[in-house]
Amino acid sequence: MKILVPIKRVPDTDQRVRVADDMLHVETADMPFVVNPFDAIALEEAIRIREARSGDAEVVVIGVGGEEYEQELRTGLAMGADRACVVRCDTELDPWNVACILQQMVGRESPALVLMGKQAVDDDLGQTGPFLASLLQWPQATFASRIELQGEMLTVGRETDRGIETLTLPLPAVVTVDLRLNEPRYASLPSILKARQKQIEHVDVRELGVEIQPRLQVLKMESVFSQRRCQRVSNVDELLERLKAETKIL
Amino acid sequence: MRILVIAETDGVGLRQGSRSAVQFAREVAAKNGAELQLLVIGYDQRAVAEQVAAYGPVLLADAPTLEHPIAERYATVIAQAANNTHASLICAAATTYAKDVLVRAAGLLGGTMATEVVGHEWSGDKLLLRRPMYAGAVTATVTLSGPFPTVTVRSSAYPAAEPLPAPEPVTAIDVDANLIPVTTQYGGLASKANTRPDVTEARIVVSGGRAFKTTEEFEQYVGALADRLHGAAGTSRVLVDAGIVPNELQVGQTGKIVAPELYIALGISGAVQHLAGMKNSKVIVAINNDPDAPIFEVADYGLVADVREAVPELLDKLA
Ligand SMILES: Cc1cc2nc3c(=O)[nH]c(=O)nc-3n(C[C@H](O)[C@H](O)[C@H](O)COP(=O)(O)OP(=O)(O)OC[C@H]3O[C@@H](n4cnc5c(N)ncnc54)[C@H](O)[C@@H]3O)c2cc1C
Numbered sequence: 023m024k025i026l027v028p029i030k031r032v033p034d035t036d037q038r039v040r041v042a043d044d045m046l047h048v049e050t051a052d053m054p055f056v057v058n059p060f061d062a063i064a065l066e067e068a069i070r071i072r073e074a075r076s077g078d079a080e081v082v083v084i085g086v087g088g089e090e091y092e093q094e095l096r097t098g099l100a101m102g103a104d105r106a107c108v109v110r111c112d113t114e115l116d117p118w119n120v121a122c123i124l125q126q127m128v129g130r131e132s133p134a135l136v137l138m139g140k141q142a143v144d145d146d147l148g149q150t151g152p153f154l155a156s157l158l159q160w161p162q163a164t165f166a167s168r169i170e171l172q173g174e175m176l177t178v179g180r181e182t183d184r185g186i187e188t189l190t191l192p193l194p195a196v197v198t199v200d201l202r203l204n205e206p207r208y209a210s211l212p213s214i215l216k217a218r219q220k221q222i223e224h225v226d227v228r229e230l231g232v233e234i235q236p237r238l239q240v241l242k243m244e245s246v247f248s249q250r251r252c253q254r255v256s257n258v259d260e261l262l263e264r265l266k267a268e269t270k271i272l
Numbered sequence: 273m274r275i276l277v278i279a280e281t282d283g284v285g286l287r288q289g290s291r292s293a294v295q296f297a298r299e300v301a302a303k304n305g306a307e308l309q310l311l312v313i314g315y316d317q318r319a320v321a322e323q324v325a326a327y328g329p330v331l332l333a334d335a336p337t338l339e340h341p342i343a344e345r346y347a348t349v350i351a352q353a354a355n356n357t358h359a360s361l362i363c364a365a366a367t368t369y370a371k372d373v374l375v376r377a378a379g380l381l382g383g384t385m386a387t388e389v390v391g392h393e394w395s396g397d398k399l400l401l402r403r404p405m406y407a408g409a410v411t412a413t414v415t416l417s418g419p420f421p422t423v424t425v426r427s428s429a430y431p432a433a434e435p436l437p438a439p440e441p442v443t444a445i446d447v448d449a450n451l452i453p454v455t456t457q458y459g460g461l462a463s464k465a466n467t468r469p470d471v472t473e474a475r476i477v478v479s480g481g482r483a484f485k486t487t488e489e490f491e492q493y494v495g496a497l498a499d500r501l502h503g504a505a506g507t508s509r510v511l512v513d514a515g516i517v518p519n520e521l522q523v524g525q526t527g528k529i530v531a532p533e534l535y536i537a538l539g540i541s542g543a544v545q546h547l548a549g550m551k552n553s554k555v556i557v558a559i560n561n562d563p564d565a566p567i568f569e570v571a572d573y574g575l576v577a578d579v580r581e582a583v584p585e586l587l588d589k590l591a
Contacts, residue, residue, distance in 0.1 A: 185463025
């Protein structure tokens with residue numbers, strides 16, 4: 023079976039992001055980038071599925087964007103992906119555009135399963151997975167914290183606002199993953215070195231015949247700063263006094 | 273023009289989060305004169321729909337195949353209803369329900385969607401939407417262009433709509449079972465019996481972080497203080513990852529977004545991902561034994577103390 027794992031390049035989650043002077047982007051100079059943490063979890067799960075099948079699965083990571091994607095795709099190869107492919111595209115993309123591009127890549131690759139992050143931690147939109155599932159008319163399971171594959175059937179535990187929901191769905195399917203699914207492995211030094219030797223396949227977005235029409239357009243970005251002044255209190259009595267005097271809550 | 277609000281119900285009536293979506297829809301309608309309709313989906317939901325009708329006219333899609341919120345089924349119903357009513361805007365509360373079902377529906381309708389909206393304004397007759405990015409470090413103003421614009425709104429950003437003076441009618445819509453994909457099967461919902469209100473619906477939220485090592489300890493301190501204040505108990509990611517607290521209590525960028533009147537953070541460091549979920553609370557109290565913990569930067573009142581001493585004292589003095 024083949025498993026497709028789309029990965030997005032995002033600023034490292036422990037970095038403070040700042041809005042650039044154009045007020046349309048964030049400052050990227052000197053910004054370290056990583057594989058979107060949720061996508062790393064999806065890739066880890068794909069590799070574990072392959073391992074559970076004694077290697078009988080092919081894991082393909084796909085990035086959509088510019089030349090700089092090579093770094094994250096090599097991270098994917100070093101973690102254990104079999105192949106990596108970048109769809110080269112220099113225009114800005116929204117989740118709908120990415121889903122349309124991935125739909126074409128699914129057509130080319132014919133995977134049985136697309137595993138992806140439930141959201142990207144840069145735009146926090148959480149749309150690409152269900153959009154792709156709707157375009158393919160495949161069943162979907164979002165926010166997976168447990169995935170079991172038996173033959174052609176998936177059993178997925180989903181983290182919802184009300185608790186863990188279980189779904190069973192047939193392949194092919196799109197599954198988006200949540201934090202509790204697994205802890206992604208670190209690539210070992212030998213596998214990082216080996217990944218450097220591997221070819222990254224290139225597809226020009228124009229080959230795919232996808233019309234890039236923006237649905238969601240960012241008009242302006244602004245940095246958010248905390249307006250609060252913390253008043254330190256020295257003990258519980260003072261805390262309660264101040265809360266009672268200055269707020270109407272207690 | 274028609275605005276379709278996807279109603280999330282709880283077996284009795286409209287959930288509080290959906291009332292915020294109604295509020296957003298009413299504000300948009302007040303400007304552009306659109307008619308508002310609520311869509312209730314489920315099985316044997318007539319009585320629930322009658323309750324929902326307190327907030328506006330209801331379309332009811334009621335069929336055995338719709339007993340559980342399975343994305344393929346519900347998205348198909350939403351897309352049909354949007355087409356049939358020529359909806360000019362579709363909206364719902366940003367819950368895991370909408371993040372699953374409504375995003376798929378928006379995909380069926382052409383992919384015009386903004387999630388997690390916290391504000392809106394008008395530029396002429398164009399609707400501009402504000403939404404956080406980068407765990408709330410940035411607020412973006414966005415606009416949608418394409419078929420069937422769809423929006424999820426944070427209930428922390430819009431007040432819950434008030435019921436109308438008199439209920440509106442409920443109209444059943446046809447559900448063509450042949451058009452509904454039934455490949456995915458529902459296997460049940462496992463939730464820990466929670467006697468407390470949901471973190472997104474409570475006036476007061478008491479959250480505990482890594483300072484608490486076991487479920488018993490979490491209950492003894494965080495749970496007890498939440499109960500004393502008639503509030504909800506919340507947590508940070510680490511205690512959910514460790515299996516100490518169920519996931520539905522996680523507050524943050526990838527958990528629930530809350531804005532209660534009072535948020536008390538106990539032994540939580542204040543990572544940006546946690547702040548993203550609670551920094552718009554009206555009053556924030558932080559108790560932490562590290563005077564340099566970043567949580568103090570977003571708090572109104574800070575107490576440097578061991579939670580194991582401060583919480584029992586609080587319980588005592590609030591008795
Ligand atoms: C992709 C991604 C998504 C994430 N999503 C979320 C999310 O949605 N929500 C979330 O919360 N986190 C999220 N995180 C995790 C986040 O980065 C932090 O790791 C987490 O919030 C830390 O939790 P904590 O504050 O409980 O623990 P810590 O950071 O370990 O802080 C514990 C604090 O407790 C204090 N403390 C310890 N003992 C005591 C005591 N006895 N008395 C008083 N104080 C004490 C310490 O001084 C410290 O400040 C996410 C991370 C990533 C990468």
